[in-house]
Each structure stands twice: as C-alpha cells, then as structure tokens.
Amino acid sequence: MYFLREPRLLTDVNSWHMHIPFAFYLIGILQPRLIVELGTHRGDSYCSFLQAVADLGIDTKCYAVDHWTGDQHSGYYGDEVYNELRQYHDKFYSDFSQLLRMTFDEGLQYFSEKSIDFLHIDGEHTYEAVKHDFDLWLPKMSESGVLLLHDTDKKDKNFGVYRLWEKLKKIYPSINFSYGNGLGILFVGTKISYEVINDITKSFPPDFFRALGERVYFKKKHELLNYQLDATTAELQSTTAELHMIERTILWRAARKFYFLVDKLFPSNTRRRQWYSLMVERIKGGRGEHNLI
Numbered sequence: 001m002y003f004l005r006e007p008r009l010l011t012d013v014n015s016w017h018m019h020i021p022f023a024f025y026l027i028g029i030l031q032p033r034l035i036v037e038l039g040t041h042r043g044d045s046y047c048s049f050l051q052a053v054a055d056l057g058i059d060t061k062c063y064a065v066d067h068w069t070g071d072q073h074s075g076y077y078g079d080e081v082y083n084e085l086r087q088y089h090d091k092f093y094s095d096f097s098q099l100l101r102m103t104f105d106e107g108l109q110y111f112s113e114k115s116i117d118f119l120h121i122d123g124e125h126t127y128e129a130v131k132h133d134f135d136l137w138l139p140k141m142s143e144s145g146v147l148l149l150h151d152t153d154k155k156d157k158n159f160g161v162y163r164l165w166e167k168l169k170k171i172y173p174s175i176n177f178s179y180g181n182g183l184g185i186l187f188v189g190t191k192i193s194y195e196v197i198n199d200i201t202k203s204f205p206p207d208f209f210r211a212l213g214e215r216v217y218f219k220k221k222h223e224l225l226n227y228q229l230d231a232t233t234a235e236l237q238s239t240t241a242e243l244h245m246i247e248r249t250i251l252w253r254a255a256r257k258f259y260f261l262v263d264k265l266f267p268s269n270t271r272r273r274q275w276y277s278l279m280v281e282r283i284k285g286g287r288g289e290h291n292l293i
C-alpha cells in the first residue's frame with residue numbers, strides 16, 4: 001500500500017499531481033532498473049518517481065532530461081526553476097539520480113540501446129514534437145520497457161499527444177487514465193507482462209487511482225488557495241491601515257470640511273449651485289479639468 005503515501009514534493013505546477021499515486025504503485029510493481037524522464041520542469045512527476053525508488057529501497061538509476069527553459073505549453077521560465085529543483089534534488093536524491101540539463105536529442109547519447117525500463121515523455125506537446133521524441137527514444141527501451149505519455153486526453157491549444165496515442169494504442173498493449181489531462185502507459189517491451197499488470201490494476205475498485213489522485217490534487221490546491229487567502233487578507237489589512245492614515249491627514253480633513261461647506265452654502269440642484277459651478281469653471285480657465293463639485 002505504498003501508493004497511499006503523501007508525495008513529498010508538490011509545487012504549484014499541478015498538471016501531474018493526479019497521477020502520482022499510480023506512479024508510486026507502478027514503480028513498486030515494476031521495480032525498474034533505469035528510469036528516464038523527458039520534461040521535468042519543477043519536478044513534480046520526476047520527484048514522485050525518486051520518492052518511490054528511495055522509500056521502496058529499489059536499486060534504480062534515474063535521469064531527468066530538460067533544458068529547463070520551458071516551452072510553448074508550459075511557458076518559458078528562468079534559471080531559478082532549475083536552481084530550486086537542483087537544490088532540493090541534491091539534498092535527497094543525488095546518490096541515485098542525475099539532472100541532465102540539455103535538449104532531449106542531446107540526452108540520447110548518454111543511454112545505450114535497449115537500456116531504459118521506465119520512460120516518461122512529458123516535453124513539448126505538439127504532435128510533431130512528441131512523435132519526434134517517441135521515435136528517437138523508442139530504441140532505448142529495454143525488453144521490460146514501459147513508456148508513459150502525459151496529456152493523452154488534452155485536445156485544445158495545439159496539444160497533439162492524443163493523436164499519437166490513437167496510433168500507439170493500436171500497436172502496443174496499453175492502459176490510459178483519462179483524468180489529469182490523460183496518462184497513457186505503453187508496454188513496449190516484450191518481456192513485461194502487460195496482462196499481469198492490467199489484472200492487478202483492474203483488481204482495484206473502479207476509479208480507485210483517480211480518487212487517490214484527485215485527493216492529492218485538491219489537497220494541494222486547497223493549500224495554495226489558503227495561502228493566497230492569507231496573502232490577500234494581509235494586503236487588505238495593510239490597505240485599510242493606509243486608508244485610515246490618509247483619512248487622518250490635515251489635507252484630507254480640510255478637503256472634507258471644504259466640500260461640506262460648499263454643500264451648505266450652495267445646495268445642489270439650485271441656481272446658487274449653478275452659479276458656483278460656473279465660477280469654478282471660469283477659474284479653471286475652461287481647461288476641462290476634473291470637476292470637483
């Protein structure tokens with residue numbers, strides 16, 4: 001029941017949060033020797049793999065490949081994203097994991113053919129980009145290889161993983177979770193028994209992993225919203241204090257008294273008020289300044 005554990009790293013990039021319990025579970029039963037992720041960003045999916053490896057005590061080497069500059073779908077970002085992840089990663093996982101800061105194509109040279117047991121592709125999501133990544137990395141998959149594709153169910157904003165998924169699911173045994181933008185699991189290796197894993201997965205109640213995943217997702221969202229609420233409340237308090245300060249100034253009090261007097265001497269909707277307004281306009285030189293009366 002390892003997959004019931006709480007993920008230790010959840011950032012505000014939440015697109016993968018719903019899949020974390022299933023990732024825990026999958027790594028637990030597959031016990032892969034080599035895990036590679038293409039597309040890591042702030043590390044939510046990758047660090048869930050690392051957490052599973054560390055906590056389960058599996059003998060696994062892990063690599064994350066990313067240039068850490070972003071892309072059209074995740075947005076472009078600066079060095080702080082990589083630096084923050086590097087700090088966290090090195091503190092807990094550097095004895096069995098490495099962050100490879102480079103393009104996916106550059107990363108290929110570090111892995112021999114048929115070596116990767118568990119590959120997660122989550123880089124650029126256009127059809128052309130994900131097909132390119134899939135085609136180049138497929139020969140690296142071992143005989144026990146399992147390949148994960150994120151966003152198999154996202155169809156707007158030029159996402160094209162679903163188009164590739166339509167083709168791949170006809171070729172390889174697969175499982176697809178439609179929630180969390182879709183996570184497709186392809187059993188590309190010949191040695192891995194898809195039937196066994198599918199049977200175990202189906203032995204859970206329907207929507208079991210969805211429920212676990214949604215709990216992770218909404219718990220974090222709740223935490224972030226509470227944080228924003230605290231920040232907004234603090235801002236409201238400081239604005240209220242500033243407002244009270246302004247209202248205590250001599251200028252503000254004088255202005256208030258002046259307008260009070262104007263209303264007394266020249267009641268609105270009277271000829272006297274019209275005359276007063278005319279005088280003010282003349283003084284202003286008809287420059288169309290803000291009408292204060």
Ligand SMILES: C[S@@+](CC[C@H](N)C(=O)[O-])C[C@H]1O[C@@H](n2cnc3c(N)ncnc32)[C@H](O)[C@@H]1O
Nearest residue numbers: 016039040041044045066067070103104123124
């Ligand atoms: C959708 S994000 C990854 C999300 C991550 N898996 C998570 O759990 O939140 C995609 C990442 O892929 C990286 N990326 C996209 N295309 C790339 C390429 N060709 N080479 C290296 N990195 C790439 C981007 O820098 C970005 O950080």
